[in-house]
Amino acid sequence: MATAKLLVVLVALVAAASSSFGAWELNIRMPTARAVEDAAAGVAAPLIHALRPLVGSAGDLGRRGGVPCDSWRLAVEAYNKRDWKTVPADCEGYVGHYMLGGHYRRDSRVVVDEAIAYAEGLKLAGNGREVWVFDIDETSLSNLPYYAKHGFGTEPFNATSFNAYVLEGSALALPETQRLFDKLISLGIKPVFLTGRTENQRAITVVNLRRQGYYGWMKLLLKPVGFKGTAIGFKSGERRKLQDAGYVIVGNIGDQWSDIIGAPEGARTFKLPDPLYYVG
Ligand SMILES: [Mg+2]
Numbered sequence: 001m002a003t004a005k006l007l008v009v010l011v012a013l014v015a016a017a018s019s020s021f022g023a024w025e026l027n028i029r030m031p032t033a034r035a036v037e038d039a040a041a042g043v044a045a046p047l048i049h050a051l052r053p054l055v056g057s058a059g060d061l062g063r064r065g066g067v068p069c070d071s072w073r074l075a076v077e078a079y080n081k082r083d084w085k086t087v088p089a090d091c092e093g094y095v096g097h098y099m100l101g102g103h104y105r106r107d108s109r110v111v112v113d114e115a116i117a118y119a120e121g122l123k124l125a126g127n128g129r130e131v132w133v134f135d136i137d138e139t140s141l142s143n144l145p146y147y148a149k150h151g152f153g154t155e156p157f158n159a160t161s162f163n164a165y166v167l168e169g170s171a172l173a174l175p176e177t178q179r180l181f182d183k184l185i186s187l188g189i190k191p192v193f194l195t196g197r198t199e200n201q202r203a204i205t206v207v208n209l210r211r212q213g214y215y216g217w218m219k220l221l222l223k224p225v226g227f228k229g230t231a232i233g234f235k236s237g238e239r240r241k242l243q244d245a246g247y248v249i250v251g252n253i254g255d256q257w258s259d260i261i262g263a264p265e266g267a268r269t270f271k272l273p274d275p276l277y278y279v280g
Pocket of ligand 1: 136254
């Protein structure tokens, strides 16, 4: 008897789900010409879609305009939002799910698929002077284990605890980036790591990269201890030195805009997702 009741409930749930899915499909149709005309005349707003993913407000943006966390993330990735210090507190759950739930990996995969397609289409001179610049943190290595313990970017950055974590040398490879790295080596393009990590972290960074299966890079360029300039200034300066030394930067990949802007950027740049922090 109990089983029969359970079955009835399940059937009702499936029916409800399929009927709401049908209504959903109906509502995602584009507005009719008449609706657009009505909207222009101020009669009614055209219905474009009924989907309102209320996944939480988004801190300062949210308070100003009711923008949810996915819109906050898009503004971050598109470089419309800059100089932010922490992930909005209300978005910790959203960012955590994004990072751990598969979405982050899918987004990264699309970026790397494009990068590989681009690299495979290059007409290479094959003279050993063609290089590809890789950022390290959140590009080649993931510090997600650290950020998962620190509110997914909602806590203010703590250099002491983060540097202690870096010195463990336990950061994980980002598999998508590693796929690109290995592909480039097979094509004869030499990887160059260019990182905001400092020179005194060289040894542990090399250990960490090797532990995670990175081999065959041409250079590892780290920031001098006590460097006072901006990330853009440091990284573009190092790229300039590479170019002046006769290297051709065919590609450049990073998770921050400061990795990929500032001449010479490289012939093509690729931006990996990172909703955890901002480096200007
Ligand atoms: Mg980075």
